[in-house]
Amino acid sequence: MDPNIVVGPNPRMRAIFEYVALIGPGLGSVLVTGESGTGKEVVANALHQHSARRNKPFVAVSCALFADTLIESELFGHERGAFTGAMAARPGRFERADGGTLFLDDIDDVPLSMQVKLLRALQNRTVERLGGTRSIPIDVRVVAGTKRDLQQMVAEGKFREDLYYRLNVLSLTLPPLRERREDLSVLAEHFLRKFFARRQQALPPISEGVMMALQSYDWPGNVRELENTCERIAESCTCGKVRVGCLGASVLFPSTDSEFGEMPQQMSVTDMASGVVNERRGPELSAQSYPDLPLDERLRRIEAEIIGAVLAETGGNKSKAALRLGIKRSTLGDRIQRCGIESAQVS
């Protein structure tokens, strides 16, 4: 199967891979949600590999790469003379993916004006090149990727509801790496083996200290960051064993750390779960709290207190807390991170 797919012990990821195998052969659009670096494109590719389309093109494009005016010609192509500089006709990504799979990453970055055109293309299964007059039929399976919660964006009026439903026929949410720490050793070994092989070297033994450091780091860049870390190790390790010293400074000394009182105080979830926060800050919440701070910082602190109080009630159980707060479990994770509550200590 796909050599990029590494299956570790995490049950949620295992379920995702099974689901990918199940829906891969279908035609319905798939919406893949996940933080940057969680492997949205890898999943899109795996869906393609599981389908009868596997010998046809897999085209991946990030919608965040293009200016509002360029994205249309990038996706749908243009005819000669459609705009200044359009010297020759050019097929768009939809046409280039014909018969195969089109992965539209960062779909949340598509401007509203373009969303309606995208919806039309998906609904009619045809595209019209910029400056062209004929409709070109396309047979493409669309997989869309997003870092943000599209449903939330729909509620805020930033994403068209009709397009959301068209894309979200099947949906997958990839967990951040910090929520699947049990996969770390399998993934690290896979990447290290790959990068040492590039230097024509076998995988050297990996020390216990390295595994400890990998486990205690939060991986804000997720699997992509782990992959880069492993590449760094393979490029610079000279002693025949992967040890703590081979790790990059960013992993050993994360910049969000605040071991000294002079830096902005971070709260740990264990502090919150044990009710320390309530003692420290008092349970009273009001619009008058923290009057001297800028609005965003005030809101952040109040939010942290509310989340902390609920986590304390649920004994640190994030799923129960999310339910009680009326938000999705993944949203709670994002908010905990945004509020500067260390999630490393929850498992």
Next chain:
Amino acid sequence: MTTSEMVETVLERLRPALNADGGDIELVNLEGDVVRVRLTGACSGCPSAEMTLRVGVEGALRRVRPGLRVVPVL
């Protein structure tokens, strides 16, 4: 918190992982803005480890006290 306490706090965080590898790290001395530290055991003498140490410890210290410089010694 004095500078040497700060350095110790930073080194302390690294210590468990280093100890697990049969190594350690120690503060040799402080002279003005220069912090001299030494790696012992497994990773001592490894250029990659020294780079990590210099960038990491220095970065962590400078976030609180800009201007500090870390010099690894053998």
